[in-house]
Amino acid sequence: MSTSPPLTVESARMGSGAAGMLTVLCGAIFLEGVDAAMLNIALPSIRAELGLTTTMLSAVVSAYVLAYAGLMLLGGRVADMYGKRKVFLTALTVFLLFSGFGGFATEGWMLLAARFVTGAAAAFMTPAGLALINGNFPEGPQRNRAVLIYAGTASAGFSLGLVIGGLLSAIGWRWVFFAPVIFSAILLLAGMKLILEKKEDAAQRQKFDIAGAVTLTGAMLLAAYTLTRMEHAANDLTWTIAAAGASMVLWFAFALIERKSRAPLIRLGIFRSAVLVQSNLGAMLFTGAFFGFQFVVSLYLQELLGWSSFETSLALIVIGMDAILAPLLTPLLVERFGNGRVVLGGFAFAIAGYALFLGMGLDWTYAAMLPSMVLLGLAFSLGYGPLTIIATEGIAEDEQGLASGLVNTSFQFGAALGLSAVSAVGTLALGDGDSPSERLEALRTALMVPVGATLIGMVIMGFGRGRCADASCRLQAG
Template identity: 60%
Template sequence: MLVVVSGAIFLEGIDIGMLNVALPAIRADLGLSTATLSGIVSAYVLGYGGFMLLGGRAADLLGRRRMFVVWLGVFLVFSGLGGFADGGGVLLLARFVTGVAAAFLTPAGLSVLTTTFPQGPRRDRAVLVYSGIAAGGFSLGVVAGGLLAAVGWRWVFFAPVALAAVLLAAAVRVLPRDPARPAKRSGFDLAGAVTVTAGMVLLVYGVVRLEHPRDGTPTTAGVLAAGAALLTLFVAVERRSASPLVRLGILRSSPLVRANLGAALLTSSFFGFQFVVTLYLQELRGWSSLETGLALLVLGADVVLAPLLTPVLVRRFGNVRVVLGGFVIATVAYVLFLGVGAEWPYAAMLPSFALLALAIGLTYGPLVSAATDGVQAEEQGLAGGLVNTSFQLGAALGISGVTAVQVAALGAATSASALLASYQAALVVPAVAAAAGVVVALAGVRAGRDR
């Protein structure tokens, strides 16, 4: 079961990594505009981030195994559809539905894991294995995408189909069956489902628009305001609902809130940093996508560190202190890279990459554990949806933040020195986000001492 669930989160991570590397090849073959190419990435983010909370609650209400199997099948079909695309419209549809499928699949898988393993050391170790494989999927996806794109970009879509088919066949056999549902069921909170999904879609769309400040700041502000208004309406609906989609009392848990905030800061810093480094290596240094993927491969070391080193440290020091150590290491890694030069050798970059791999291995799994520990079994899907929403929003905010800073710093300049200076300015964003993560983790350590 752990292999199947971890395989699904690995599939989701490697799918994103492979597509990002293959975008130039897709553009060259299909003649897509820059807006359409950006939309292919944004469509997945909209589906994933917008439907994650609904997906998490659906696993609790409709059955975790059922949601996992059904949406893994949807993921398989629409990933294959992307491989047959002959234009931007089909790709946009395929990526949006694939994102929606991942939004239902991911919290269902995590809740299967957290409800099968009893709370304690065994669950902690299982979650750390799961989280290490999840984090390693994206890093390995960058390399795999470079290799597959060299053969043909369509294989970036067909390869996940093969893996999804194997996982689907195994899931039917090994995932525990959902418990029988009671005969009397309370009504479904349709108003809550509509408002939270619409609000999250608008919020994520607004965050994605921040990457393109020249597209219209007033419009972006309006989208964000509309998303916030719908989420406020969602809270009002839930307070009055006899069978709320999300029990608001779960948000009164300070450890859960800190874990979700830490999750957002972790992915904000990591994805923002990786985005800037990719641009630096390819645009300024002229490295190929495959060379860039191989350079960043060391970031995938967390797939080994998370299940081997992190459980030992968690048993000795606890989740919160390990997370604190991870954020401190991440901050050091980002600060070391602030002095990046136009002719930096790879040996100068390697310390930051290695430290960052260690930091991700120390923080990702313990944050997931902290976000699900102490939550009742019937709300594990919701807890998984919350933490994955935090990861996704953090990643979108991180990429938007570094993009906005880089564009503002570059202005109309086109020289290599101006480009380098704009990257140096953007790299401050992940360093600040990691430092904020240190503050959040310190608050958790202090709260533990007070208790």
């Protein structure tokens, strides 16, 4: 049972300074979501002007994911060690500069470099932002509402990014890079004034675990590379296996280094928290299922029903309802039922949404798809924010960046894993078939991956629910 005080207008009300800081942090996570989604819509225009090969185009997309997922843990820990405000503002500056660099790209390597560095900047900015919220809002109703607003904004950024990307691409694909420059410049100026870090919570510079940082970064980058290559593993099996093996070796080396280090980059004892591990696994499966579903829906609408990319993005925008519901409805449900039960409700809605879409046909109208979109909007409203709260609640202040990095890494790795798994299953199911009915059946088979992943996630999050519905039962990780 949650130990938070009752949710009242006074207990959840934020001061003007806190609200201003939250606005900047939400703006940054919205920017990250929009930036990631917009590029996908602009890819055909980029290929047409720069003459990029399919391999280079895929690499441009993967570069961002690779850096973002591969450096997130390091980014979170660096925020703990060197100051969350400093890391956040520095990362936002780098994001601004290299997004602009991408807009001036004339060759593929320039886009590749721009996307990798902006992904790396986001990997430092995102956990620092969430850690700033956890460090500046008192645990309970205020923090819950702040995190839910933050999570809803992140989801809305991705949903709206699909539409914004379509509009900007119609003007010119370079605006997909220039628009974030303008927005991030405004956020940077506001952040320098509004973002505060309590003096007693400010990070103290300490000896940096260089060996741990090198092995962790290598292990994460290789793991992310393996996931982004899984769907092409049949054509590149040697490299995929080699990357996975090298990642495992580096993970083992990292664990040995951290056990012996006097100032470890990551204190391994944090993983003694059963709820932290449980919530991160849930986050990975929850996000992986959605990204896999989105991939299936995109192929279904565009390749089988003949919809345009813009029409497809509009079809998915209903899921963005969580931007409204998450800050308004979810805090009340969390206070009434606890984070754990609300998360289980989110998983249940997601399973229903994916299962309903299994009935897709060649003559389906949007009215037939709408119930799934609404159910998934409810799923994200109930699942995303409370999962984030569970994963970071009860963690010591000097490890908030690490906990934030962990859950965001889980979300990112889940996305990559979901996409790869759905793509691989769909390809195997299709075989040599190419007729519309055969392709439809292959997509139905691939859609079983999100259904199964969400069901497994629900079981994981429900395990020991009577004892661990909320982070108040978190095991001591000392």
